[in-house]
Amino acid sequence: MEWAANTFALYGVGAAALATSMVTLGRRLELSQAKHRSLAGHTRMARRLAAALPHYEYDQDRFFSADGAPAEIVALRRAGFARLTDLYRTRFAETIRRSAEAAETISDLQFTGAYRVPFQFSRMVRANLPTGALLQASDGVTVTDLDGNRFYDLAGSYGVNVFGYDFYKGAIERGAARVHALGPVLGAYHPLIIENTKLLKEISGQDEVSFHMSGTEAVMQAVRLARYHTRRTHLVRFCGAYHGWWGDVQPGIGNPLPAHETYTLAEMSEETLHVLRTRRDIACVLVNPEQGLHPNAPAPTDSALVDSARWSRFDKDAYTRWLKRLREVCSERGIVLIFDEVFVGFRLAPGGAQEYFGVRADLVTYGKTLGGGLPIGVVCGRKGLMKRFRDDRPADICFARGTFNSHPYVMAAMNEFLRALRTPQMQALYQNLDDTWNARARRLNRRLADEGLPVEIANMSALWVVCYTRPSRYNWMLQYYLRAEGLALSWVGTARLIFSLNYTDADFEAVADRFVAAAKAMERDAWWWHDAKLTNKAIKRTIMKEVIARRLFARRQPRAH
Numbered sequence: 236m237e238w239a240a241n242t243f244a245l246y247g248v249g250a251a252a253l254a255t256s257m258v259t260l261g262r263r264l265e266l267s268q269a270k271h272r273s274l275a276g277h278t279r280m281a282r283r284l285a286a287a288l289p290h291y292e293y294d295q296d297r298f299f300s301a302d303g304a305p306a307e308i309v310a311l312r313r314a315g316f317a318r319l320t321d322l323y324r325t326r327f328a329e330t331i332r333r334s335a336e337a338a339e340t341i342s343d344l345q346f347t348g349a350y351r352v353p354f355q356f357s358r359m360v361r362a363n364l365p366t367g368a369l370l371q372a373s374d375g376v377t378v379t380d381l382d383g384n385r386f387y388d389l390a391g392s393y394g395v396n397v398f399g400y401d402f403y404k405g406a407i408e409r410g411a412a413r414v415h416a417l418g419p420v421l422g423a424y425h426p427l428i429i430e431n432t433k434l435l436k437e438i439s440g441q442d443e444v445s446f447h448m449s450g451t452e453a454v455m456q457a458v459r460l461a462r463y464h465t466r467r468t469h470l471v472r473f474c475g476a477y478h479g480w481w482g483d484v485q486p487g488i489g490n491p492l493p494a495h496e497t498y499t500l501a502e503m504s505e506e507t508l509h510v511l512r513t514r515r516d517i518a519c520v521l522v523n524p525e526q527g528l529h530p531n532a533p534a535p536t537d538s539a540l541v542d543s544a545r546w547s548r549f550d551k552d553a554y555t556r557w558l559k560r561l562r563e564v565c566s567e568r569g570i571v572l573i574f575d576e577v578f579v580g581f582r583l584a585p586g587g588a589q590e591y592f593g594v595r596a597d598l599v600t601y602g603k604t605l606g607g608g609l610p611i612g613v614v615c616g617r618k619g620l621m622k623r624f625r626d627d628r629p630a631d632i633c634f635a636r637g638t639f640n641s642h643p644y645v646m647a648a649m650n651e652f653l654r655a656l657r658t659p660q661m662q663a664l665y666q667n668l669d670d671t672w673n674a675r676a677r678r679l680n681r682r683l684a685d686e687g688l689p690v691e692i693a694n695m696s697a698l699w700v701v702c703y704t705r706p707s708r709y710n711w712m713l714q715y716y717l718r719a720e721g722l723a724l725s726w727v728g729t730a731r732l733i734f735s736l737n738y739t740d741a742d743f744e745a746v747a748d749r750f751v752a753a754a755k756a757m758e759r760d761a762w763w764w765h766d767a768k769l770t771n772k773a774i775k776r777t778i779m780k781e782v783i784a785r786r787l788f789a790r791r792q793p794r795a796h
């Protein structure tokens with residue numbers, strides 16, 4: 236009898252264990268279904284594959300014929316490349332010389348220099364088309380290199396430059412004068428901070444503010460606060476979204492460690508909403524509204540431009556609907572919704588992405604332009620969420636400090652920015668902003684199409700991505716033709732053009748003329764040669780074969796130490 240009871244009990248325990256593991260399995264399955272199908276959606280696999288990817292590079296011949304182009308096309312490319320090399324060596328001589336000197340000891344320059352184009356082409360490009368990293372001046376919408384060449388600036392200082400460089404120069408200068416008497420005293424604040432917090436509360440619609448030194452730190456603090464208050468572990472970030480370089484928000488390639496408490500889910504996905512509705516471990520959802528321009532795709536860069544598959548289109552209505560649904564689910568489930576506006580804040584609307592999309596977040600991070608030209612990170616949030624200690628548990632705190640937080644000079648430049656934002660002159664910049672930039676993009680696209688050039692612009696207001704409409708292995712060359720035409724790009728090349736809002740129609744037309752001229756020169760030099768066999772799929776297949784061959788070959792080589 237006792238034996239029967241024990242057996243029965245054991246069966247009971249077994250059944251309960253089975254049920255629990257079925258539920259766990261089911262939850263894991265739901266998580267998998269909410270991942271984006273791409274590699275960027277599978278961060279662990281991406282890291283493993285990245286670690287296994289061998290280096291190899293093209294020799295002189297293959298460099299010009301990686302797409303199987305015939306000899307006469309290769310000859311045109313060689314001639315074009317030589318012309319461009321000559322032009323770079325003469326026109327940018329001093330800038331290149333001094334940049335090379337700097338790069339010997341600045342590791343960041345070595346990194347960005349190596350990742351401007353797909354790695355198979357990189358060494359030859361670096362040797363022949365070195366990109367200067369030094370500038371001596373900015374003025375209006377232009378920057379000037381050490382050789383005195385003026386470029387229209389499409390790099391936008393990583394998004395800091397919203398109002399034009401002259402504005403920030405003035406903000407820093409006037410701000411410095413206003414806090415000069417206190418100087419760089421830290422710990423105590425300059426009273427200007429009070430006005431800044433008032434203005435930030437108004438803009439963000441939130442109750443409290445904390446100041447940090449970079450966007451990355453602001454995001455770290457927002458996530459930490461969300462975890463502290465919800466007592467849950469996981470953050471949800473969306474596939475492809477950049478939130479700075481802190482480990483938990485960069486679980487894939489680039490971070491040597493896995494991020495165990497991060498879920499990377501697909502954006503604009505029912506399965507994601509289901510996961511948010513059903514899991515109990517999610518503290519917060521991080522949204523970078525810039526992703527509206529290319530949901531679920533990583534921040535584009537020309538070093539990944541191996542074919543013409545880069546695609547982008549901003550659908551404001553669809554993205555707004557998605558954010559609203561996300562808002563609803565987060566409210567239902569007590570999940571903290573964080574808008575990371577470090578990049579797009581103040582670029583789309585004076586009230587940032589919250590105003591632009593009509594959705595209120597629980598915490599908002601800002602950075603970049605808000606510092607009036609100086610380094611900054613800010614978190615704004617609801618009172619309860621911003622609190623860093625518990626009245627009933629004195630040792631249960633959410634710690635956050637930073638030596639340079641609330642630096643008087645930064646507060647002063649920020650104050651100049653925030654005050655300027657309210658002036659009719661700056662408000663006027665936002666009038667019909669999207670219409671203006673959409674019309675400019677349309678105009679340029681029409682010109683490119685009329686010329687039969689395989690290039691198309693996608694834009695979210697004044698943020699642009701260059702897309703390519705004909706399969707090609709050489710789209711990354713366009714950045715070098717654009718520089719030759721006097722257009723300054725950041726190290727990600729044509730992946731992101733950032734216009735400041737002070738571009739006039741005349742400035743823009745000058746950029747458009749140069750853009751078309753660059754694309755025509757690239758077409759003339761035959762880089763966009765194409766035949767029916769050259770599809771994006773075929774290009775990827777070729778690269779895959781090269782990688783496999785390289786792996787097999789490399790195994791037989793003795794290991795280098």
Ligand SMILES: Cc1ncc(COP(=O)(O)O)c(C=O)c1O
Nearest residue numbers: 449450451477478479523577578
């Ligand atoms: C959306 C977003 N969040 C955070 C960051 C990180 O900011 P910072 O470079 O100031 O650390 C960036 C930087 O580009 C960003 O675009």
